[in-house]
Amino acid sequence: MKVNMHEAKSNLSALAEKAWEGETVVIAKAGKPYVDLLPHKEGRFQRKPGRFKGQIRIADDFDRTPQDVIDAFEGKN
Template identity: 55%
Template sequence: MSEQVQVTLHEAKSQLLQLGARAWQGDRVVITKAGMPYLDLLPHVDTPQTRKPGRLKEKIRMSTDFDRTPEDIIEGVAGRL
């Protein structure tokens, strides 16, 4: 179960490694400045790569009949309906 940890900016400077470990374990770490919430310490999450259209151009080949269904498959499906 996660808990909330609240530390001052000065405390955070000296305890950064421990606070980072707690954030990774799921605790919510709030760093305060002048008694007010100032920063939330969160674990890093990779952002997905943005899609680049055309990056596989010339690398994928499809046969000219890729969208034709063979007759034996059509007959097999039609026979079961």
Template identity: 65%
Template sequence: MTERVQVNMLEAKSQLSQLAERAWRGDAVVIVKDGKPYLDLLPHVETSWARKLGRLKGKIRMSADFDKTPDDIIDGFEGCL
């Protein structure tokens, strides 16, 4: 079972290695500043796939008038001022 650990900034500074181990094991490590949650210490997770340029080529279609904003939308924004 995972634990939730809260430590202040000074403690985190002096116990970083131990806190990192706990985060790696699955504990929720929260660093607090002025009594409020400030940072979550999380283990690094490798991405499962590499990005590949052009992998969506031919799968995305845009309408010919995609850059034409309807007049009622423009009027709505101009009326907000």
């Protein structure tokens, strides 16, 4: 749902209820998306970098892409 700033001011309670129920509410200014109205959620936590250190394995050949796959993406088949 996209509403303009004036409509959002006039119908904030109804729009907040829609956002709380899971609907996407975008408030526009001069016809362009300006802000998203989101419900407050308790229990969000601060991310801690490195908390999975040593638990994730990446194959040695992860960044080697076979030539036939590259050719397919580039339309050279």
